[in-house]
Amino acid sequence: MFTDQDIRQMENHGLTQDQVIGQIERIKSGMVYSNLVEAATINHGILKLNKNEIQQFVxxxxEKLEGLNVVKFVPASGAATRMFKFIFQFLKEYNDDQERLSHYLKNHKNFWVFVNGLEKLPFFDQIVNKISNYSQLEIEEKYIAFVKVMLNEDGLNYSNYPKGLLPFHKYKDEVLTAFHEHLLESTLYASPNDIAKLHFTISEGHTDKFQKELDRIQDKVENQTGTKFNVSFSYQSKSTDTIAIKSNNELFRTPEGKLLFRPAGHGALLGNLNALDADIIFIKNIDNIVVLDQNKKQSDYKKLLAGVLLDAQEKAFNYLNELDKESVSEQKLLEIAMFLTHRMHVKLNDEFDDFPLTEKVVYLHRKLNRPIRVCGMVKNEGEPGGGPFWVKDAEGHVSLQIVEFAQINVEDKAQKEIVKNATHFNPTDLVCGTKDYKGNKFNLHDYVDHKAAFITIKSQNGTDIKALELPGLWNGSMADWNSVFVEIPLSTFNPVKTVNDLLKPAHQVL
Incomplete structure (x- = not known):
């Protein structure tokens, strides 16, 4: 099946033949959809806290912060290319000899919003300064010159930048990148003893760019905030790449005769997360960052999630120590079972009450002694994102999960109806506890639902291919964690998916 060249190629990726064969078989077997039981809703999987309760957790x-080892984990490997998709479309389609600009704008709303907000873009001045006689150009010439300088390789080449290093916010005296803003944000909730630890997962080819930006701003930001920054980077391991095959299940080969291996999605970052040694890990995407004044208003919600985690951890650890004792009363076991059911939203085995006492102890210990994640959930108002659902696995166990829409078989009427009843989604706002009650790190690879992988159809050199993505980092990769979902405001979710998102109030200094 494989040539000597194939085997060498696998070895260069840190993969064995058996692993690659396993990937191929997994792709051939097709997508395994989640089995939704019902949507998680307020008071049925999602906590809704009042102002007093929120303040108590904050x-x-x-109170605990100064004694904690805290890390902020930021997936930041994405390039900015997709942000400019509709602008590339303009460059490709618009011909000022054949089409009036007003007609194009009327039929392309995204581009209309873009050109009407040009002066509000954080990089407006930087681009205009590279265009000769900008103010004297005709309106069509201005737009064409602007987007060419913005995107072309001989201009600023923004579409090939990592998204984290794009100018995001324009202040009175400076323009800040998303990377810069994440450093500032960490000082608001993740800097015990005035030390902020941040870990960014980036593309290896962008290392020099990120390091250069860090070198440029670190002293200034440390002096400005009175905080010492400990910033580290890691890459998605090549050993997490997965093979792609043709739609007819034959091996796909490049014109050079090589196999095609592809990055396996953000689930491939589980190893990066697993390598961190911290009491609390905040997870937030690189593009979900707002201007500093708004961050100050929102930081309490990060503290809220962390407070909920610490409270749950403390109770879980106390119970685990109780279970380690030589004898535990039935009353205590009932108390622990109630905690798991009502506080941690764990569905216990239907036959639990009939278990012998020793079996109850083992069962409860296994259910409690797992990594914990507390996830912010915002009301669904049409924004994309993974949703919180009660899900049944192949063994019939029901648990709280964050499910991507690609994992749902919407052709199934019953499943589609459950999705319609969903009220919230997860904006990738998580706080994680990855140590056990004895202070040992969990091996996070032990808590993955490997069946929750994604099978996607892509095009490669004009050929349809089937590709495998590993279970999403906060989806199947955390399937066997204990999960607590907490409602937070929609104002905490402000991703930049297109360049026009930079024009929204959350990204404007007022």
Whole structure:
């Protein structure tokens, strides 16, 4: 099946033949959809806290913070290319000899919004300064010159930048990248003893760019905030790449006769997360960052999630120590079972009450002694994102999960109806506890639902291929964690998916 060249190629990726064969068989077997039981809703999987309760959890986190080892984990490998998709379309389609600009704008709303907000873009001045006689150009000439300088390789080449290093926000005296803003944000909730630890997962080819930006701003930001920054980077391991095959299940080969291996999605970052040694890990995407004044208003919601985690951890650890004792009363076991059911939203085995006492102890210990994640959930108002659902696995166990829409068989009427009843989604706002009650790190690879992988159809050199993505980092990769979902405001979710998102109030200094 494989040539000597194939085997060498696998070895260069850190993969064995058996692993690659396993990937091929997994692709051939097709997508395994999640089996939704019902949507998680307020008071049925999602906590809704009042102002006093929120403040209590914020206070708890503030009280414990100085004694904690805290890391902020930021997936930041994405390039900015997709942000400019509709602008590339303009360059490809618009011909000022054949089409009036007003007609094009009327039929392309995204581009109309873009050109009407040009002066509000954080990089407006930088681009205009590279265009000769900009103010004297005709309107069509201005737009064409602007987007060419913005995107072309002989201009600023923004579409090939990592998204984290794009100018994101324009202040009175400076323009800040998303990377810069994440450093500032960490000082608001993740800097015990005035030390902020941040870990960015980036593309290896962008290392020099990120390091250069860090070198440029670190001293200034440290002096400005009175905070010492400990910033580290890691890459998606090549050993997490997965093979792609043709739609007819034959091996796909490049014109050079090589196999095609592709990055396996953000689930491939589980190893990066697993390598961190911290008491609390905040996870937030690189593009979900707002201007500093708004960050100050939102930081309490990060503290809220962390406070909920610390409270749940403390109770879980106390119970685990109780279970380690030589004898545990039935009353205590009932108390622990109630905690798991009502606080951690764990569905216990229907036959639990009939278990012998020793079996109850083992069962409860196994259910409690797992990594914990507390996830912010915002009301669904049409924004994309993974949703919180009660899901049944192949063994019939029901648990709380974050499910991507690609994991749902919407052709199934019953499943589609459950999706219609969903009220919230996860904006990738998580706080994680990855150590056990004895202070040992969990091996996060032990808590993955490997069946929750994604099978996607792509095009490669004009050929349809089937590709495998590993279970998403906060989806199947955390399937066997204990999960607590907490409602937070929609104002905490402000991703930049297109360049026009930079024109929204959350990204404007008012």
């Amino acid at each position: 206070n708890l986190y503030n």
